[in-house]
Amino acid sequence: MNTAEHTLFLLKTRGPQTAQQLAALLDLTSMGARKQLETWQEKGMVTFAEVADKPGRPSRRWLLTQAGHARFPDRHAELTLQLIDQVRTLFGEAGLDQLIGSREAASERDYRQHLASSRTLPERVQALVQARSSEGYMAELEQQEDGSLLLIENHCPICAAARQCQQFCRSELDIFQRVLGPDCSVGRVEHLLAGARRCVYVIKSI
Incomplete structure (x- = not known):
């Protein structure tokens, strides 16, 4: 670079x-x-x-x-928006929900594979960061003084799709919570679709 x-x-x-x-x-x-x-x-x-x-x-x-x-990757935003419109036209909102649900299930399976060998919470979050980075989210991990962890996503490669159809990121919190396990809480403190420049999740041991 x-x-x-x-x-x-x-x-x-x-x-x-x-x-x-x-x-x-x-x-x-x-x-x-x-x-x-x-x-x-x-x-x-x-x-x-x-x-x-x-x-x-x-x-x-x-x-x-x-x-x-x-200038940063957007995963062919124009094509994605066209496909969303076509799914809505052909199958309605129920069909679009089914498609998004299938995508979410596949993402969760992939994340679980990435986290399979991680034991501690920081290790699991780091593995999730690596998985999200491989998808183009420019993710990073930051540890706070109080021991909590921040999962920071500096880019959203599906931003255009998410703006048109917010269901695409509706369940990220739930997916992150499930794959990271019951010994932690996950909350979103910054959200690109709410006007922030990035998405940030705070993860705390419980």
């Missing part, structure tokens, strides 16, 4: 960043990071917002535009 693409990748996975923060992550000077950002801005891929997060002069936070987000 070259420096230009890495700049977009960092904004996708880490959210809004200052030029100084990106410079440190990219091992560039602040001027070098700004040059990368300004080049992408000219192409319509990034923009910035002035954020007054502390006394004094506001800091400039750079973030992806809609076009910037669109």
Whole structure:
């Protein structure tokens, strides 16, 4: 991954960043990071917002535009939307629900296979993160000071489909809960379809 693409990748996975923060992550000077950002801005891929997060002069936070987000995989969104419409037309909502239910069952079986050799909760969550990443969700695991775990999904490869038919992500919480086991609770604290830039699930031992 070259420096230009890495700049977009960092904004996708880490959210809004200052030029100084990106410079440190990219091992560039602040001027070098700004040059990368300004080049992408000219192409319509990034923009910035002035954020007054502390006394004094506001800091400039750079973030992806809609076009910037669109550079990442979307699993052939247009074809997916066409297929959803065709299933609705041919089989109605009941047929679409049956199709989505079958997809959910297949996902659950796949996740259980990924988690089969994992014993501890962190191991199980890490295995789930790997499974979701292989599906294009750009997932990562983050441990909190209170011992809880965050499953972070920086990208939704089926976003277009989920926006048109929200049943596609209706049962993720239930699936995650079932495959991770009864010794933990799973809650969604950020949701892309609710306006967040990513989906985040908090997992706690019980």
